[in-house]
Amino acid sequence: MAVKEGLRAWKRIFWWLILLTVGFSGLLLYGVPTVRHLEVFIPMGTCPLARMSLLRDNFTDLHLWARPEVLTCTSWGAPIIWDGTFDPDVAQQEAKQQNLTIGLTVFAVGRYLEKYLARFLESAEQYFMVGQRVVYYVFTERPDAVPRPPLGPGRQLRVERVLRERRWQDVSMARMRTLHAALAGRLGREAHFVFCMDVDQHFSGAFGPETLADSVAQMHAWHYHWPRRLLPYERDARSAAALAPDEGDFYYHAALFGGKVEALRRLTAHCTRGQQQDRLRGLEARWHDESHLNKYFWLHKPAKVLSPEFCWSPEIGPRAEIRHPRLLWAPKEYAVVRG
Incomplete structure (x- = not known):
């Protein structure tokens, strides 16, 4: 009898722990502010000193040991770039010596154009690849409405017309197909490296050549502390974007990714194929x-990962490890811009 009672007690404790875990996860996932502050206590891990000494970068000197409180390298040997882990002056000099042109693409369709594009471009002129040759590519269905801010020497603005999609989801998903075509055309011929960014954000700090690599992924600001099983990957196994519960490294943000032209051609081709496969399956x-971007970076690891400092949401609030945000999300006014 005592054994049975003991088993019942352990079962009750077990199920209470399960319920508490599920409840905490639900609160975390749905963004309850008081609970979100607790996620800073979820450890990110640290980079072993032996691995730090082996990491190299083509554009800057790495000082990964300068940020012992955060994870500064990946398991496959790519650096995670945080403020203080690189030398911006070395990166500037190296990029100039290589005589690079850097492309920056942005989609401004519908009301996103009026609400966000001017500030995005103006802040890019102030902070994005200052001193380098830059070509901005704005994709929009209304080329005549694109603002024309004053540009510095060696910087150009090109406007490419795209069709207005029926739903905002289709605008998002058509982006990969459009980028793939552009990278095979003038953009691919003009630029050595390209960054692809969302328009509903603005630059707030220096975003320089220290971010360049063959392929670059952005650690999502809302999910960088979360354990893998809570990350919002696509879980429907029928989808081409699906990841199993034991798959995935970090959750990457599609608001910022980049790399060399050929690497981006492979990425956009993969995502376009996956979306087409899903569409044929009614998914x-x-x-x-x-979701497709995250699947690609699971299969083909990025050469460099940018910390959440490079694309930060002010709604999260202050974090000790976020020293100098480089891009800031604008408030999400979906009822206005998607209406």
């Missing part, structure tokens, strides 16, 4: 092109 990935 749509949970987070659209971002």
Whole structure:
């Protein structure tokens, strides 16, 4: 009898732990502010000193040991770039010596154009690849409405017309197909490296050549502390974007990714194929092109990962490890811009 009672007690404790875990996860996933502050206590891990000494970068000197409180390298040997882990002056000099042209693409369709594009471009002129040759590519259905801010020496603005999609989800998913075509055309011929960014954000700090690599992924600001099983990957096994519960490294943000032209051609081709496969099956990935982007970076590891400092949401609030945000999300006014 005592054994049975003991087993019942352990079962009750077990199920209470399960319920508490599920409840905490639900609160975390749905963004309850008081609970979100607790995620800073979830450890990120640290980079072993032996691995730090082996990491190299083509554009800057790495000082990964300068940020012992955060993870500064990946398991496959790519650096995670945080403020203080690189030398911006070395990166500037190296990029100039290589005589690079850097492309920056942005989609401004519908009301996103009026609400966000001017500030995005103006802040890019202030902070994005200052002193380097830059070509901005704006994709929009209304070329005549694109603002024309004053540009510095060696910087150009090109406007490419795209069709207005019926749903905002289709705008998001058509982006990969459009980028793939552009990278095979003038953009691919003009630029050595390209960054692809969302328009509903603005630059707030220096975003320089220290971010360049063959392929670059952005650690998502809302999910960088979360354990892998809570990350919002596509879980429907029928989808081309699906990841199993034991798959995935980090959750990457589609608001910022980049790399060399050929590497981006492979990425956009993969995402376009995956979306087409899903469409034929009557499926749509949970987070659209971002889901397919995460699948690609699981299969083909990025050469460099940018910390959440490089694309930060002010709604999260202050974090000790976020010293100098480089891009800031604008408030999400979906009822206005998607209406």
